[in-house]
Amino acid sequence: MQYRPFGKTGINISTLGFGCMRLPEIRQEDGSWIVDQEKTDAMLRHAYDLGVNYFDTALFYCHENSEIAVGKALKPIREKVYISTKCPLERVNKPEDFRKTLEESLRKLDTPYIDFYHFWGINQKSFDEKIIPMGLIGEAQKLKEEGLIRHISFSFHDSPAALKHILDNGPELESVLLQYNLLDRANEEMIQYAASKGVGVVVMGPVGGGRLAAPTELAKKLGGENLNTYELALRFVLGNPGVCCALSGMQTYEMVDMNAAVASLEVPMTEADWRAAGESMENLKKFSELYCTGCGYCQPCPKGIVIPKIFEAYTYHNVYGLTQLAKNNYQRYLNDEKNPGVTSDACIGCGYCERKCPQHLKVRELLKKVEGVLGAL
Ligand code: SF4
Ligand code: SF4
Structure with a gap:
């Protein structure tokens, strides 16, 4: 496994992160869902054994059971891994709600602290109209001083211009989770910008939310005939020097092994190949x-x-x-x-x-x- 410095946090995180939004679930007779804890324990531990140290969950994942399952699975190795989770802003109607939401996550994860606590899925509107006027960054800083969270983060869905606005106006934000892949390179420039400001970048959807996961003609078109599209897509994301970690919502041992193999390459893609792959995508489109x-x-x-x-x-x-x-x-x-x-x-x-x-x-x-x-x- 390769590790990269995570912005200015002083931490090195694994280039492969475990996205815990698609853990194995079992449907109960009454129609409710539970996470298959045995399988989750085994898979998360397997990923850890292969070097993964970044695990990402959220309050609502897996019918609101992901945090509980992740907390149980990682309990024996809690000090050796980094846990990321997220605060849904729709739960926050006054500043105190931010703390309450965090406390719920701490309870569910059964941990005394969260390593990376995210403002979840924000955009310029929620940043300007909620986070700033409600003083939520100040709330997050208080929680950080109390040791309940170690780093303040955000996940993001909006335009690159909005991302720049947030990065420029939220100097306390230490890492960002954003969308980036071969098919959606809109954030490419802003990844460099975030990196230049010392903000750690984690990528969600590195293989296009599964869209690129099946072998297709795409790899051939890009000249990477010996790679399947999945591997090409992951190498491309990790080939971007501004990216610290690619999150994958892994569901099988095979996926963990395959991703870990790519994330263990010292050079997932040379800079020249990385540029060529990006240009090929543009050229394909231009023609x-x-x-x-x-x-x-x-x-x-x-x-x-x-x-x-x-x-x-x-x-x-x-x-x-x-x-x-x-x-x-x-x-x-x-x-x-x-x-x-x-x-x-x-x-x-x-x-x-x-x-x-x-x-x-x-x-x-x-x-x-x-x-x-x-x-x-
Ligand atoms: S021309 Fe048609 S598609 Fe274009 S803006 Fe008008 S209604 Fe919409
Ligand atoms: S149709 Fe034209 S204006 Fe609309 S998104 Fe495409 S390039 Fe931009």
Whole structure:
């Protein structure tokens, strides 16, 4: 196992982290779920034996049982590992709620302290409108002084500009958990920025939330013929020198072994190969007839059509050969809870999107084309 310095924390963490959101579960007769503790103990200990020292859980994972199971599994080696968990901000309506939520996690994990306590899934809005005005960073600092948490962290879902805003305005934040993979490199620049500020970076979804996990034509297209796509994807994430750790929600021994093997490579990907892989992805996209960068300038469409997401789905199919993923995503966007059934037919032809698109895409025509291809799959 390889270890990397985790920002300015003074800690070295394993380049592979165990994401405990998909632990083996058993459905009870009454319909409720419990975690299979025996299997969890064995798998987490196996990962530890292979060198994994970073374990990530959250209050709501595994029907709210993940923390309990992780606490039990890691109890005998508690001092030798780092536990990360998260505070859901919807539970926090006044500053004291932050402490209460932490206390619940401490109880469930059966531990006197949390190594990395995250503001969970924040964005610029929740940072500006909740964390800052409610003084939650100050609350976290108090808990840190009391020894209940060792480091203040956040997990993040928003634009790179929002990430910069949070990093610039939250100097007390010591690590960030964010999305990054071969298919979604939006945060790439900000990973370097975070690293330059001494903020540790952990990546979630290093293999595209499983989208890249099955061997596909993608590896061949990228010239890595001897690698399956899964391995290529993980090597790519760890090839980024700004990344400290890639989290994987491992469900089998085989997955643990496979990931640990990649995370044990001294050089998971040379810098030259890493750049080449990123450029290949861009080139594949650029030579596509539909080069949408996902910038989002075309949004909001007055009819609620999620143009960048729809074009992304088309790219998955047309460029990367990830047809099943494209189909699933396309259906999901069309049946979005907020905009149910918004298809290209809903387009009223106002042209707002085309006036805004820096790539000068003929959005209206392309939406029809995408519907013709993905709608027919
Ligand atoms: S032209 Fe159609 S897709 Fe574009 S903004 Fe108007 S309604 Fe939305
Ligand atoms: S403005 Fe153009 S390039 Fe940007 S997301 Fe919309 S369609 Fe894609």
